[in-house]
Amino acid sequence: MSNPQNPFIGMRDEELLCEDFARRLDEQDLLTKLRKEFIIPTKADLKSKRYGPASTASSDFANGTVDSKDSEESIYFCGNSLGLQPRRTRDYINKYLDTWAAKGVFGHFKNFDEGLPPWLHIDDAVKEQTAKIVGALPSEVVIMETLTANLHLLMSSFYKPTKDRYKIIIEGKAFPSDHYAALSQLAHHSLPPSALVTISPLSLSTPYLTTEHILSTISQHAASTALVLLPGIQFYSGQFFDIRLITHHCHLHGITIGWDLAHAVGNVPLNLHAWNVDFAAWCNYKYMNGGPGVIGGAFVHQVHGTVSHALPSTTSAAHNMSLDEQITKESEEQLIYRPRLSGWWGSDKSSRFHMENTFVPIPGASGFQLSNPSALDITSVMASLDIFSLTSIEALRERSLRLTGYLEARLLGWKGEPPYTIITPSNPAERGAQLSILLKPGLLVNVLEYIEERGVVVDERKPDVLRVAPAPLYNSFWDIHRFITIFHDACKRALDASNGDVAA
Template identity: 70%
Template sequence: MPKHANPFASLPPSELLSDAFARGEDENDPLSRLRSEFVVPTKGDLRNKRYGPQDKADRDDDADESIYLCGNSLGLQPRRTRDYVQRYLDTWASKGVFGHFRELEGGLPPWMHLDDALKEQTARIVGALPSEVVVMETLTANLHLLMSSFYRPTADRYKIIIEGKAFPSDHYAAQSQLAHHNLPLAALVTITPPSAESASAYLTTEHVLSIISQHAASTALVLLPGIQFYSGQFFDIELITRHCHSLGITVGWDLAHAVGNVPLKLHDWNVDFAAWCNYKYMNGGPGVIGGLFVHDSHGRVEQAQTDGDAAYENDTQLLYRPRLSGWWGSDKNSRFRMENKFVPIPGASGFQLSNPSALDMTAVMASLDVFSLTTMDALRQRSLRLTAYLEARLLNYQGGEPPYRIITPANPGERGAQLSVLLNSGLLDHVMEYIEERGVVADERKPDVIRVAPAPLYNSFWDVHRFITIFQEACKQAVVRTLSAENDRSTLVDDV
């Protein structure tokens, strides 16, 4: 059996392609029940021009659930979010500022303590100690805050290594960090595939390690994605981190596409720092507050007796990693003393700046409570099967050579939920128009890629089955349309 054999590949097509098979897979998996925790828009809801759910069906399939495979962009709304947010609104309406401090029966934790309330669950999702994580700010802002602490260029070591196709915001963040330190753009090293065959953006671990080694002597920071947003490649975080450390390089991870998607062990893998958003697989809502991780070894706050130079008599000097600071990162007891003396909270919480949006924290809490109904390991098992099923169905094109290929690694260990499909040139617009019209939500990356992400918390085998039926028909029609457009063009040229 080949190393990455798809568990569904050996099934006879009559079984693999059948309605009954998809239904059976859903029935046999106890995690299928988690779908009911989410609001799945109907096809009519998506077509409706007014905001909110459709109240009157216009078309036959309006009441059918849409096929939402876009959790890699924006996760679906957990049902309980509405209730939690209502409780937040009621608290604010009835208690005003006391909502910050008072424990309320049936309420959410006082807003002042929401950051602590989210730690344990967040830590479980990313494989960290609760003190190593905090829910705060947004992803790009957090990358900057972390780099302000972890990227300390010297005359010898000043380069930042990023991945060539890293999300544009990461490029801008790294470029502007260089500018901030008066360093030239040439100090940004990008890892790109070694061969011209770069459409897939696939990077072998050996290649990543070799580029890092090549620049090691002059590199201060490596910043990589846990899962690549375009190709869906899941990098070997543990191995790359170990390699960087062996060369004396600090390494940070953008986990936008990894958190809530694949199990992570940030503490055990000795990751220096990481940041993520909570709106993709985490289902916290559009643009909601993000999160960050700072390894225990970097979050310590120690006291050193001063030798008498302290600003105050009997003062102690605190030793901690430098950072850009704000009052929310300071010890809770110090916050309202207004003494202008920053006393960092040990761990990731000490990186906080502002009091966080309680509305955002409430939405993230609702999402985390859904995750708490299972474990990341159990979700991963479901995800591996769902994505393998999607892969097997994509590879089983009814009607000759498929006009596309999957650019996400075939090795399940090198990918999460998402498969990125590279369509033959010129097909994307037709395909997207066709599938959207039929209630499929997937994400396009021009010029030719469609990203399809069955999120294990709420997507079903039945979703994948319905997607494939529509998608493959879309491809067939798109091929015919582009061929006839080409014929028309050549007839026109012949006529001229």
């Protein structure tokens, strides 16, 4: 019977399992063409002991480390950890290097023919494209720092505990860095670890957090809670939280909410402005393909980024001031803006180089910057953003729903009782690209060894979980078909090797 949520489930096996079917799906999909924008490592590249591609390392072939039939492309399903390299990244970075080499410090200020934007403005140059990806106004986003650093910077501004409202709510399986960050924010305010409330799944057998459970935990602690920090997509289970509804619920209770969008950005459409999210932070190295550890991003809602002047004094004393006195008074005039940890790059561009000690925050998210950003990093992010601009995040989501739906249907196609379960929600609206597969105990090591040997790259979470993420920009239905064949063989061999020791 067909399944309205996933049209691939319930299809006839003769069609679904057929190699030609996967090929046809790729042929029919207009976005398949984006794959050529990326460097897909070959199986030989992955096996080679040399740091670069194997194709140029003839010694790898000569000494038998890799086989010439390994020239086939690998099956890379690890964009949830580190996205693949866009082909254009090398050109962009070469331009950066050439500009630095030939122009030195002028690279900061001048436009050059066929060059990238001057480094002084490079943070502004990526705002518009970033804003489209997270559903924000350009002024609400900034590319800066890294994810955990940004969470701290934002919490230092948005987490303002009082005697009555001081708790931070996170989820029980939060990414450890978020857990540490929240705990250390409490300590920073001399609050005990017990002020950290964690939302844990109701059942031990599933990591799924129902929206009702999240909302009711927030309601239960509302009177004493200052901040909620949640992931847009949960890193382990792949669950996509209802950001709009949870944000709305927090606001009804007067609670500020921030989102860690590491696994959501570039993966699912977001609408941070319309959803009234207070703040958010993300990295640009997963679905954003900016490169390992590259500069991250932050969102600050328009309502929190305003900068205004205190009303000018109209007292009679002011009228009696000399002009000189009035000018001095004006320059001391208080600016009204959200308090934050500040640095010179967050201060108004036109006066930044005057080297005066008056911090005039740039309105919006840019006012939260500290240092001049790594132009090398932003150049790399820019290369990736330019690929996103060849399509739209909505079109990518359409493709992603089909890819992940196809993967799910093929995983469910195991004949008999499968030696695994999918722990990611089956409702496509509650997940992004990733499916997390919980293997029966004792199988993971064998399965991983077998699939890696055959050029499959997925991400493991010990003891028993594989995270498999077909990234819509570069993965194909054909990748999934090849993966399933290898993965199912791996499971059969691991089951045989375990001699029936696998727990039910």
